Amino acid sequence: MSAQPMSERRRGWCPGVRRPMATGDGLLVRLHPFGGRLTAGQARIVAGAARDHGNGHLDITARGNLQIRGVSEETYPGLLALLEREALAEPEGNGPNRLTALSPLAGLDPQDHCDALAVARAIEDGASDLAGLPAKFFVSVDGGGSMPLDAIGADLHLVATSRGNAIAFGLAAPGDLHWIGTASLSRAPEAALSILAGFADMRLSGRTEARRLRDLEPALAKELAVLAALAFAVPPQERPVAPHAGSFRIQDRQAVLLALPFGRCSTVQLTQAADWSERFGCGEIRLSFTRGLLLPGIWDEQIPMLMAEAARSGFITDADDPRLSLIACPGKPDCASGLAPAPVDALRIAETCGGLLPQGTTVHVSGCPKGCAHAGKADLTLVGRADGRYDVVPHGSTRDVTLLHLSLDEIMNRLLSKTSDIAYRANPERTR
Numbered sequence: 466m467s468a469q470p471m472s473e474r475r476r477g478w479c480p481g482v483r484r485p486m487a488t489g490d491g492l493l494v495r496l497h498p499f500g501g502r503l504t505a506g507q508a509r510i511v512a513g514a515a516r517d518h519g520n521g522h523l524d525i526t527a528r529g530n531l532q533i534r535g536v537s538e539e540t541y542p543g544l545l546a547l548l549e550r551e552a553l554a555e556p557e558g559n560g561p562n563r564l565t566a567l568s569p570l571a572g573l574d575p576q577d578h579c580d581a582l583a584v585a586r587a588i589e590d591g592a593s594d595l596a597g598l599p600a601k602f603f604v605s606v607d608g609g610g611s612m613p614l615d616a617i618g619a620d621l622h623l624v625a626t627s628r629g630n631a632i633a634f635g636l637a638a639p640g641d642l643h644w645i646g647t648a649s650l651s652r653a654p655e656a657a658l659s660i661l662a663g664f665a666d667m668r669l670s671g672r673t674e675a676r677r678l679r680d681l682e683p684a685l686a687k688e689l690a691v692l693a694a695l696a697f698a699v700p701p702q703e704r705p706v707a708p709h710a711g712s713f714r715i716q717d718r719q720a721v722l723l724a725l726p727f728g729r730c731s732t733v734q735l736t737q738a739a740d741w742s743e744r745f746g747c748g749e750i751r752l753s754f755t756r757g758l759l760l761p762g763i764w765d766e767q768i769p770m771l772m773a774e775a776a777r778s779g780f781i782t783d784a785d786d787p788r789l790s791l792i793a794c795p796g797k798p799d800c801a802s803g804l805a806p807a808p809v810d811a812l813r814i815a816e817t818c819g820g821l822l823p824q825g826t827t828v829h830v831s832g833c834p835k836g837c838a839h840a841g842k843a844d845l846t847l848v849g850r851a852d853g854r855y856d857v858v859p860h861g862s863t864r865d866v867t868l869l870h871l872s873l874d875e876i877m878n879r880l881l882s883k884t885s886d887i888a889y890r891a892n893p894e895r896t897r
């Protein structure tokens with residue numbers, strides 16, 4: 466059993482089972498199951514562990530990981546031993562804890578152009594001994610189907626296209642993805658591993674200090690594309706953004722995607738999901754990067770009963786629910802860095818202004834400028850301040866500078882006072 470020494474635990478790193486992170490509500494322990502898959506039995510064990518060793522709160526993260534909150538120094542050793550015994554602890558080492566992120570529909574989606582699970586597995590296995598990658602580095606492997614991973618914020622994006630079994634390779638860039646080339650499906654894992662090894666080598670040799678591929682100098686990014694022997698870039702087809710709730714037809718059954726407000730999940734909800742997966746489905750739960758749970762293998766006639774029970778238990782089952790327009794981190798007081806109660810304020814916005822938030826609109830309420838819940842831009846970003854107000858950023862991210870600082874009531878009054886575009890309403894230049 467190996468865990469990070471207590472004295473070395475710090476905020477801001479990439480937490481795992483062996484490396485818990487100190488937060489406002491105690492230690493945070495993050496699990497990284499491959500493909501986000503849990504059996505019903507594993508889900509029950511994790512729920513019991515969160516109840517017995519933590520404060521009963523769990524989060525599903527924007528990469529489809531699961532974190533247990535409120536663990537104490539006294540309860541952590543028992544939790545680590547339990548998760549190791551259940552093979553739910555990451556391998557020893559400095560990470561990344563899990564290199565790949567997938568759609569929860571991977572391996573099931575009839576719209577996919579490849580077996581994304583197999584590609585991801587090959588990348589994980591090939592990079593298991595690779596040193597020099599930053600702990601937060603990750604690769605999205607997108608089969609090109611119903612749930613695009615374009616906004617997940619990966620370092621390297623692999624997207625299967627319908628054109629001749631090709632995989633498009635993209636890097637995160639301001640505002641969009643930058644496509645650097647393509648590889649055949651059979652060569653895709655090898656090409657991805659070349660890029661990973663090349664980037665690690667650049668870091669180890671001191672050629673770059675970039676911690677993410679998006680921060681790499683363009684000439685070095687081009688060098689990586691050459692190293693991977695990528696063919697010329699062909700961007701994949703545009704697709705609608707991934708839904709956060711609803712059902713998907715998988716042959717003669719359906720997969721049901723349940724959302725959780727801001728990814729917050731209680732031990733009761735996780736246990737209930739495990740029960741539903743056995744009663745209605747195939748005994749499997751998949752954690753989704755949309756901050757919810759996918760239950761595969763549900764018969765058509767069981768969908769209404771499952772949806773009704775899930776809605777009663779606090780899951781979001783309707784893709785038009787205004788809460789799905791809001792993103793919020795744990796904020797104050799659960800996070801020690803929090804300057805604002807982000808989830809509480811986000812729910813107030815959803816209740817008061819929900820009718821103004823059409824599907825697809827994003828409002829990001831962040832407890833502080835770190836923006837843990839959402840790295841990219843939103844239609845409206847609110848960043849908590851020490852004076853109790855929010856920095857208001859239309860069409861931007863928590864990293865953008867703004868001169869508009871408003872209380873929550875002032876923000877909601879502005880939203881309610883106009884009837885057109887939400888970001889237009891928040892823009893000080895256009896609302897004078």
Ligand code: SF4
Nearest residue numbers: 794800803832833837
């Ligand atoms: S963004 Fe939210 S969760 Fe992240 S450090 Fe700030 S308050 Fe904490």
